[in-house]
Amino acid sequence: MYKIGTTLTQFIIEEQRLHTQATGRFTGLLNDITTACKKIAALTSKGALVDVLGAAGSENVQGEEQKKMDIISNDVFIEALENNGHVAAMASEEMETVYHLPAGAPRGNYLVTFDPLDGSSNMDVNVSVGTIFSILKAPPGINNPTAADFMQPGTHQIAAGYCLYGPSAIMVLTTGHGVNMFTLDRECGEFILTRQNVQIPPDTGEFAINTSNQRHWEAPVRRYIDECLQGREGPRGRDFNMRWVASMVAEVHRILTRGGIFLYPMDAKTGASGKTGKLRLMYEANPMSLIVEQAGGVSTTGRERILDIKPQDLHQRVPVILGSRNEVERVDSYHRGD
Numbered sequence: 055m056y057k058i059g060t061t062l063t064q065f066i067i068e069e070q071r072l073h074t075q076a077t078g079r080f081t082g083l084l085n086d087i088t089t090a091c092k093k094i095a096a097l098t099s100k101g102a103l104v105d106v107l108g109a110a111g112s113e114n115v116q117g118e119e120q121k122k123m124d125i126i127s128n129d130v131f132i133e134a135l136e137n138n139g140h141v142a143a144m145a146s147e148e149m150e151t152v153y154h155l156p157a158g159a160p161r162g163n164y165l166v167t168f169d170p171l172d173g174s175s176n177m178d179v180n181v182s183v184g185t186i187f188s189i190l191k192a193p194p195g196i197n198n199p200t201a202a203d204f205m206q207p208g209t210h211q212i213a214a215g216y217c218l219y220g221p222s223a224i225m226v227l228t229t230g231h232g233v234n235m236f237t238l239d240r241e242c243g244e245f246i247l248t249r250q251n252v253q254i255p256p257d258t259g260e261f262a263i264n265t266s267n268q269r270h271w272e273a274p275v276r277r278y279i280d281e282c283l284q285g286r287e288g289p290r291g292r293d294f295n296m297r298w299v300a301s302m303v304a305e306v307h308r309i310l311t312r313g314g315i316f317l318y319p320m321d322a323k324t325g326a327s328g329k330t331g332k333l334r335l336m337y338e339a340n341p342m343s344l345i346v347e348q349a350g351g352v353s354t355t356g357r358e359r360i361l362d363i364k365p366q367d368l369h370q371r372v373p374v375i376l377g378s379r380n381e382v383e384r385v386d387s388y389h390r391g392d
């Protein structure tokens with residue numbers, strides 16, 4: 055147990071002491087990620103004052119319109135990590151292929167994947183956005199990793215986290231030993247431990263799904279949401295509440311705070327996402343699934359545990375159903391036809 059008020063820097067150093075073989079490289083990497091998030095927090099909070107709102111006039115590899123802040127956040131992350139000597143290579147939503155370090159840069163053995171700005175369509179309307187990151191180890195002996203070296207299941211993640219830029223900026227981190235939350239004190243420039251060993255309540259009366267896609271859902275998801283909507287008069291015998299922020303970071307944060315279930319199921323709506331769902335495995339679904347499981351929740355596609363998926367592609371999409379254990383298991387059971 056740590057004292058509430060411990061800084062994230064102190065926390066990371068203390069955690070390092072628990073691992074006798076630790077070299078400090080992982081600690082250094084987390085510190086650099088923290089610095090990148092502080093810079094993004096500063097930019098998002100200044101908004102129009104520093105001309106970061108609006109479209110960049112380009113598209114990413116997935117054919118989505120890039121916002122100025124998507125590109126700026128991506129650059130901030132790369133700049134913070136490419137010369138620290140802890141990273142072997144990086145991959146991000148905003149880059150088509152693996153980002154290789156500059157020729158002379160010192161190399162480490164961590165692979166970092168990130169969604170530099172999640173929920174970026176919310177940026178211009180001043181609603182919460184965030185950064186999501188996942189850390190893997192590069193296979194031994196690999197000096198210049200390729201995409202194939204990133205194709206590790208989510209269970210191999212060394213750490214995962216997100217930083218939510220909302221009314222407060224909050225860093226949420228797991229290194230596989232529970233989930234802790236740190237709130238940015240903008241006056242002293244430090245993330246301060248404000249909640250430790252977060253646990254998601256197993257039951258919930260709150261669901262999050264974009265119902266405009268209802269006609270594209272599969273039967274198990276239709277059934278689950280139909281039953282929630284029937285409320286007290288339906289088979290569940292209780293009323294449910296609904297939320298949809300359209301920033302996964304904000305939805306997961308709400309679920310970590312008061313429980314809930316989040317669904318972005320198979321969606322036959324667009325050619326790009328086909329029947330695979332919208333969210334990306336390597337930098338959205340995997341890190342969030344590790345956090346949710348570490349907080350006692352469940353994360354699944356409806357057919358399998360997300361963390362067990364063997365990735366095929368850096369930008370692969372997957373259906374995501376995560377949150378309070380008993381509700382997610384109910385949706386899973388509907389997929390099995392129970």
Ligand code: AHG
Nearest residue numbers: 169171172173174175264300301302
């Ligand atoms: P991003 O801004 O990184 O592309 O991610 C947006 C994602 C996710 O955060 C959110 O849950 C979902 O897209 C919202 O999708 P809809 O606009 O289809 O509701």
Ligand code: MN
Nearest residue numbers: 169172173338
């Ligand atoms: Mn995203």
Ligand code: MN
Nearest residue numbers: 147169171172
């Ligand atoms: Mn994004």
